[in-house]
Amino acid sequence: MISPLAIRHLITVLVGLFVVIALVVTAHFTIKLAEYQAQRLLSDRVQNHLIAIRETQKAQVESYFQMLINQIQLYARTQDIVEAMRGKTFPQFAQGVTASSATMPDSSITQYRQALTEYYHNDFTKEYDRFNVEVVADLKPILNQLDDNSVALQYHYIVANPNPVGTQSELSAAQDASRYTDWHRIHHQQMKTLKSYCEAEDILLVDSETGMIVYSINKAVDFATSLIEGPYANTLLGTVFQKANQSARDEVSLVDFSAYLPAYNNHKAFLGTPIFDGENKIGVLIFQLASDGINNIMTYGKAWPFEESGITGETYLVAADGTMRSESRLLVENKEDYLLAIWELGLPADVISQIELKDTSVGLQIVDTPGTEAVFAGESGLIIYEEYHGEFVFSAYTPLNVLGLQWAVFSTLQEDEALEALEIFSSKTTSGAIQIVMGVLLIGLIGLLLAWPSKPKIVSHSQPSAHQNAVPKTYTLEQIIEHLKRLNV
Numbered sequence: 001m002i003s004p005l006a007i008r009h010l011i012t013v014l015v016g017l018f019v020v021i022a023l024v025v026t027a028h029f030t031i032k033l034a035e036y037q038a039q040r041l042l043s044d045r046v047q048n049h050l051i052a053i054r055e056t057q058k059a060q061v062e063s064y065f066q067m068l069i070n071q072i073q074l075y076a077r078t079q080d081i082v083e084a085m086r087g088k089t090f091p092q093f094a095q096g097v098t099a100s101s102a103t104m105p106d107s108s109i110t111q112y113r114q115a116l117t118e119y120y121h122n123d124f125t126k127e128y129d130r131f132n133v134e135v136v137a138d139l140k141p142i143l144n145q146l147d148d149n150s151v152a153l154q155y156h157y158i159v160a161n162p163n164p165v166g167t168q169s170e171l172s173a174a175q176d177a178s179r180y181t182d183w184h185r186i187h188h189q190q191m192k193t194l195k196s197y198c199e200a201e202d203i204l205l206v207d208s209e210t211g212m213i214v215y216s217i218n219k220a221v222d223f224a225t226s227l228i229e230g231p232y233a234n235t236l237l238g239t240v241f242q243k244a245n246q247s248a249r250d251e252v253s254l255v256d257f258s259a260y261l262p263a264y265n266n267h268k269a270f271l272g273t274p275i276f277d278g279e280n281k282i283g284v285l286i287f288q289l290a291s292d293g294i295n296n297i298m299t300y301g302k303a304w305p306f307e308e309s310g311i312t313g314e315t316y317l318v319a320a321d322g323t324m325r326s327e328s329r330l331l332v333e334n335k336e337d338y339l340l341a342i343w344e345l346g347l348p349a350d351v352i353s354q355i356e357l358k359d360t361s362v363g364l365q366i367v368d369t370p371g372t373e374a375v376f377a378g379e380s381g382l383i384i385y386e387e388y389h390g391e392f393v394f395s396a397y398t399p400l401n402v403l404g405l406q407w408a409v410f411s412t413l414q415e416d417e418a419l420e421a422l423e424i425f426s427s428k429t430t431s432g433a434i435q436i437v438m439g440v441l442l443i444g445l446i447g448l449l450l451a452w453p454s455k456p457k458i459v460s461h462s463q464p465s466a467h468q469n470a471v472p473k474t475y476t477l478e479q480i481i482e483h484l485k486r487l488n489v
Helices: 004-077 079-085 106-131 140-144 148-159 179-196 236-245 292-298 329-333 335-344 349-358 415-451 477-488
Strands: 202-207 213-216 253-260 266-277 280-289 314-319 381-386 392-400 407-414
Touching: 004 079, 004 266, 004 280, 004 292, 004 314, 004 381, 004 392, 004 407, 079 179, 079 202, 079 266, 079 280, 106 140, 106 148, 106 349, 148 179, 179 202, 179 213, 202 236, 236 253, 236 266, 236 280, 292 314, 329 335, 335 349, 392 415, 407 415
Parallel strands: none
Antiparallel strands: 202 213, 202 280, 253 266, 266 280, 314 407, 381 392, 392 407
């Protein structure tokens, strides 16, 4: 049978154990609830942050293109541009460089064509090889489409240009006595000045009737060719000319970035608008665009601010074909890791080699994201997916509205970085809860020891005294009297 004392002990232990269990369970669920609330708050914070960046970058890109539109509309109305396209100031190519094609000596044309052929197969091909893995296509068909005046103009302003490849724009006038060179001497510096105030990589003037590129600042191999019948009529440049040549005053046409042979198959875009002399359409003004301006916006000038992008965040543009229209952050900051990442994702070897040579992901890197279909259907949203460099990211996406371009803006942050704050919070919360639990347990233990029932004192009976063990006796009256007498003796 259990004694009352043992029962008291058992009750005390059970109550203490119950308190401990209740305390631990309460602490556990409190931590989990705090983590859940923190995760919701953090998720909302990440979403709001990415959406804010997405909208900011979208607005900046749209403003950038609007600035280009405003610039080309303004330039098409300037007196310098209009005068340059007038027949009296700028002769048609049929009048030739040093003479008309009918009177130009055959020997000169033969020499020009031979020198131009050598330039195409040497200087141009050598520069092309710097940026491309594949061998340049056969250039003979292009040369065969150049008439005598085109050959003469390219010879004087490209082949005989004393400035190195890529700096032909430094030549103000060729060493000939043609009306064209007189015109070029007058207008070239003005055009360079206009270029310095705009975002165009090159400015081209195209005759509206013949489609001839009568002027370009940079003098690439498309100079002095026809965009109606010439070798580049079916290129991006030909497309933007045809659109702009059929447009009303101040209407602007844009063609998306793509590989362009005269630019050594680097990706270029073109912006065009018609030039009017009064009510007469006399030409088309075209801006050749590089991706530098867009990259400066999307990459913060290749110096991502920590407050905006953190360690892994980036914002980039994607076209409807899935290729990027701005630089990858990883490529800029760590090219070796970037190339390894896209190789591990299975990107074709020739594309990786092109990215390595050109040092750009624009038009080459394919970004296959789950939000692509939705965003090009006009939707905006936020998802988590595995990005092109193999990391899971939070991504906010939205379509871009620029002259019919099918582009989208993606603002991303790697999941690990996004949840890092939650992990820190969880660690601190758990540590704090454990300290509180241990403190309470310690206080409870002390209280338990103080409240523990005391043991009864045990008296030793090993040597009992004689009178303690004596059994009381019954005496008669006579015995008592006899006993008292003896005591008095």
